[in-house]
Amino acid sequence: MKEPLAFRLRPELLDDVIGQEHLVGKDKILRRLVEEQRLFSLIFFGPPGTGKTTLAKCLANELKIPYRMFNAVTGNKKDLDGIFLEAKLAPGLVLIVDEVHRLNKDKQDLLLPHVEDGTIILLGATTSNPYFAINPAIRSRCQLLEVKQLSNEDLAIALKRALNHPDGLKDTTIDDDAIAIITHHANGDVRYALNILEICALGSNGHISKETVMQYSQFPNTGMSSGDDGHYDAVSAFQKSIRGSDVDAALYYLARLIQAGDMDSIERRLLVTAYEDIGLGNPAAVARTINAIDAAKRVGFPEGRIPLSVAIVDLCLSPKSKSACEAISEAMSEVENQALPVPEFLRLTPVGLKEEEKYDYGRSDLWPQIQYLPNAIKNKHFYIPNTNSSYESQLAKNLAELRKITKFSKIADLKKKSR
Incomplete structure (x- = not known):
């Protein structure tokens, strides 16, 4: 053969x-x-x-x-x-x-x-x-x-070369508009383009027209499939479009992922983006995203696109806040720099502490006044509020009041003060 x-x-x-x-x-x-x-x-x-x-x-x-x-x-x-x-x-x-x-x-x-x-x-x-x-x-x-995706010009060169190559389709001719459709449908994949050309040559009388191509190639190649990770560029663009509040771009890349049937990537990226980029800016939208994903998985495609599109519009047009994400990143960086010992009174089973020096589980009035960070970083602030939304603005006010409270690293001194 x-x-x-x-x-x-x-x-x-x-x-x-x-x-x-x-x-x-x-x-x-x-x-x-x-x-x-x-x-x-x-x-x-x-x-x-x-x-x-x-x-x-x-x-x-x-x-x-x-x-x-x-x-x-x-x-x-x-x-x-x-x-x-x-x-x-x-x-x-x-x-x-x-x-x-x-x-x-x-x-x-x-x-x-x-x-x-x-x-x-x-x-x-x-x-x-x-x-x-x-x-x-x-x-x-x-x-x-x-190795980058080929341009339409590159694909056109490959198709024309195939008609003149000794092992190609020497007895076949093709219209320029037919080449344009093939290159558009191939989406940078030269193998896909040559496969279309070959089946069109077999299905024609030696001349490939626009109508011939449309008969044998009705749908563009997405360049992605749910079986491999070749879609990572579209996944990346999907996430960045939501972060950049570009609802039209986000819906476009969602459509590409839906066409590839890749619900796993949609779910994973959508959840990460919701928590990372919207986060405390609109926690309700984050919760609604989880519900939308659950609904999409329950009904499956093609109807699953509807709740997903609702979530995309919601997230794109919501206030954004990366404050929580940046806070944990800062904390991770600190831990990588130096892993300080946990203060003795916070340990699960402290050894050698007198009763008055131990953490008191029955004194909730004392808890906000305890210094929980190790001494070396006791004044370190990882969380910096973003006041783009009314919700996080209120959190910022609460935080400002809490940070005014004097902290004690010696529980015994705190207990004496509170008597």
Whole structure:
């Protein structure tokens, strides 16, 4: 059976690569590696169909280094053992790993020492965000290179090349407006674009028109799926749009995530954003967001989009306050700087304290006057109110009054004073 068009046209050398000028252009990193005849372990990350694995193969071809392919999902220990044996006979063997973020711990344990000593040069490819999805042990041994989504102009070049390539569609012609629709639907994915072109060529009489494309490609490629993390850019934009109070942008990115059927990311990001960015500015909106997510999960898509859209509008147009988030971040920073001992009278089971020196569970009138922070940071304030909303303005007033109270670090002195 004939291989797919995208497979037949896969570039073999860097000069054949379309786009990715930041990697393959003059004096850019991949060109420099070829010129210097050097190679080290790399991880290419970016959206599907942008040429990550292709770049890895082209690099190995340019440097004339043998390479072996390994899929992190379907490959097994026996496959790796064979590669390791070959690498011992020819150190510096290139191992190209698709779906590198899917390497399980057993495979990583086998692979790491060979990457560490240079017996194997790892070239990984992933649609995931490597800072979250790649195991730190793998990531620390590799350089990370982003492979960017292709422009419509790049895709148009690829489509026209496919009509003139010896292994392409030499007997097929295409209208410019048909190319425009394909590039729009492909959304930066050259493999998707070539697949559309191939099926249109098979379904036509040798000439691809706008109508032909619309018959075989009715829906754009979102570039995302619920099965991998290739959607992280849209997820990031979703969260930042809410933070920036841009309701239209937030709804747009919500629609993209809904189209991908990715309720998990919507739920996680929406909850984090509600608590982090709106927070005490409008606690009721935060609570309503939880209810909206619960309703969306109960009814499922497509109707689930309705309560979610209500939550998005609510959060975007609410007063914002990051004060609580910033307060815990400041507290975490302090703990990382110095982990001070808990004052003796606050410990669960204080040892050696007289009765009058112990925390009194029956004296609620004394509690606001106790110094709870360690002496070294007794005057440290982590929480700084944001007065964008009436709710937090009232909290700020309460806080100002509480901070006027003199604090005691010696319970016995406090008890004597209060008699």
